[in-house]
Amino acid sequence: MTVLIDKAKCIGCGACTVECPVEALDLVDGLAVVDAKKCNDLGKCLTVCPTDALSLPNQPAKPKGKLDPEAGAKLNLKDPLPESVKDYATGNEKKTIRAQVAPVAGGDVWSGVWVIIEYTNGKIAPVSWELLGEGRKLADAIGCGLSGVITGHMVDSVIPEAFAYGAEKVYVIDHPVLKDYRTEPYAEAMVSLITKYQPEIILMGATSVGRDVFPAVATKMQTGLTADCTVLGIDPETKLLLQTRPAFGGNIMATIMCRTSRPQMSTVRPRVMEMPERVDGREGELIREEFNSNESDFHTKVLEFIISDAKNAFLDKAEVIVSVGLGLGAKRNLVLAEELAEVLGATLAGSRGAVEAGWLTHDQQVGQSGVTVRPKVYIAIGISGAIQHLVGMETSDFIIAINNDPEASILKVANYGIVGDLFQIVPALTAEFKKRLQHGVAN
Ligand SMILES: Cc1cc2nc3c(=O)[nH]c(=O)nc-3n(C[C@H](O)[C@H](O)[C@H](O)COP(=O)(O)OP(=O)(O)OC[C@H]3O[C@@H](n4cnc5c(N)ncnc54)[C@H](O)[C@@H]3O)c2cc1C
Numbered sequence: 001m002t003v004l005i006d007k008a009k010c011i012g013c014g015a016c017t018v019e020c021p022v023e024a025l026d027l028v029d030g031l032a033v034v035d036a037k038k039c040n041d042l043g044k045c046l047t048v049c050p051t052d053a054l055s056l057p058n059q060p061a062k063p064k065g066k067l068d069p070e071a072g073a074k075l076n077l078k079d080p081l082p083e084s085v086k087d088y089a090t091g092n093e094k095k096t097i098r099a100q101v102a103p104v105a106g107g108d109v110w111s112g113v114w115v116i117i118e119y120t121n122g123k124i125a126p127v128s129w130e131l132l133g134e135g136r137k138l139a140d141a142i143g144c145g146l147s148g149v150i151t152g153h154m155v156d157s158v159i160p161e162a163f164a165y166g167a168e169k170v171y172v173i174d175h176p177v178l179k180d181y182r183t184e185p186y187a188e189a190m191v192s193l194i195t196k197y198q199p200e201i202i203l204m205g206a207t208s209v210g211r212d213v214f215p216a217v218a219t220k221m222q223t224g225l226t227a228d229c230t231v232l233g234i235d236p237e238t239k240l241l242l243q244t245r246p247a248f249g250g251n252i253m254a255t256i257m258c259r260t261s262r263p264q265m266s267t268v269r270p271r272v273m274e275m276p277e278r279v280d281g282r283e284g285e286l287i288r289e290e291f292n293s294n295e296s297d298f299h300t301k302v303l304e305f306i307i308s309d310a311k312n313a314f315l316d317k318a319e320v321i322v323s324v325g326l327g328l329g330a331k332r333n334l335v336l337a338e339e340l341a342e343v344l345g346a347t348l349a350g351s352r353g354a355v356e357a358g359w360l361t362h363d364q365q366v367g368q369s370g371v372t373v374r375p376k377v378y379i380a381i382g383i384s385g386a387i388q389h390l391v392g393m394e395t396s397d398f399i400i401a402i403n404n405d406p407e408a409s410i411l412k413v414a415n416y417g418i419v420g421d422l423f424q425i426v427p428a429l430t431a432e433f434k435k436r437l438q439h440g441v442a443n
Pocket of ligand 1: 014017018026027324325326327328350351352353354365366367368369370371381382383384385386387388389392402403404405408420421422423
């Protein structure tokens with residue numbers, strides 16, 4: 001049994017593809033399709049479909065919303081909450097919690113913009129500095145301070161860097177328990193600082209660490225978190241953070257606000273924001289805090305690190321990328337792109353289409369569910385430019401797109417668009433670059 005899709009009702013919004021926990025749904029030709037092998041009838045997709053196009057076999061389509069509508073109608077905000085309500089999709093009882101209403105932004109209590117500086121295995125995630133640059137703009141807009149937060153062990157070398165990239169204050173918890181990254185102790189350390197100093201806004205990179213620890217922190221603080229933002233803004237009147245990210249399968253950009261609880265928390269994709277200027281020797285206030293936990297308080301232990309040998313582990317740092325899409329037709333044609341990449345000293349990457357076709361590995365995928373890149377040059381070969389691809393590469397410095405469809409979306413973001421057959425254009429480009437680079441011609 002699988003979820004049934006009424007194609008007449010489906011508007012191809014992609015909400016179900018995002019909600020499905022087993023990735024059984026996808027959009028094909030603008031309509032939802034279900035992979036019968038993956039679908040497990042959980043029915044989560046039913047709860048988000050805006051047109052009731054989905055239903056479970058032998059059951060009528062459900063009304064929108066997760067809760068029993070009758071139970072909802074009986075609820076009054078002033079009444080005590082019932083202990084549980086029915087999850088309308090699954091029929092299970094769900095425990096209820098009342099959202100905490102915290103003081104509004106701009107009150108005396110919650111103030112300041114914080115950036116979590118990610119320092120793991122002796123390396124700083126550069127997105128931390130990008131966020132100090134973005135944090136500066138937000139702090140200036142609402143007239144508050146900008147601080148960096150460092151949790152880890154032996155972190156002293158990071159502190160002057162945080163000041164150099166613009167932090168006015170740096171909060172530090174330095175403790176042996178924080179030597180290796182683990183969710184629990186890192187979340188505990190961050191929560192202890194947040195609870196004590198009550199910042200208005202906290203930003204962190206949407207790296208694997210950020211994506212792991214920030215939901216835990218947000219849950220402990222009972223506040224909202226917008227993950228994977230690509231644009232941030234702020235309303236100077238209300239001090240509400242405007243957190244923009246792709247939504248509904250990337251078909252729209254949604255701006256999300258956290259109106260009723262504090263702090264406002266976002267993770268932001270690496271290489272989307274500009275790197276700020278580094279001012280050597282800039283100073284600020286250093287605040288060190290104790291961490292009153294020890295090893296026995298935590299459930300996980302790091303036994304060893306196994307270094308990945310994936311040759312594309314650094315795709316997000318590549319300066320020149322040759323990226324391929326389904327227009328290539330077959331895996332054997334990858335050689336065309338490989339030759340071009342070799343001549344240019346470029347890194348090979350591709351669209352999800354190319355990855356799903358088995359031509360590339362997932363760590364080579366550029367886009368919303370892959371890597372965000374910001375190279376100096378991005379050459380897109382036979383890629384249509386779906387929004388989910390564009391969000392991962394459109395901030396590249398210079399984009400060259402080769403496509404035989406003059407209407408392809410990729411051409412709209414390209415600095416140079418070459419309309420034509422890639423099988424003629426790519427070998428010609430490779431030969432020309434080879435010739436010029438051999439003769440030392442720079443452009
Ligand atoms: C939740 C979700 C997340 C997603 N995440 C990502 C993601 O991270 N990254 C991503 O890329 N996609 C992602 N997608 C998929 C995305 O929507 C597109 O399906 C995908 O990007 C299409 O890949 P493509 O451009 O290679 O293929 P197509 O869309 O099929 O485009 C092929 C292009 O090649 C051109 N072409 C064909 N033959 C030639 C030729 N001989 N010469 C020149 N041009 C030619 C065609 O005109 C066409 O424009 C996601 C989708 C969803 C729903």
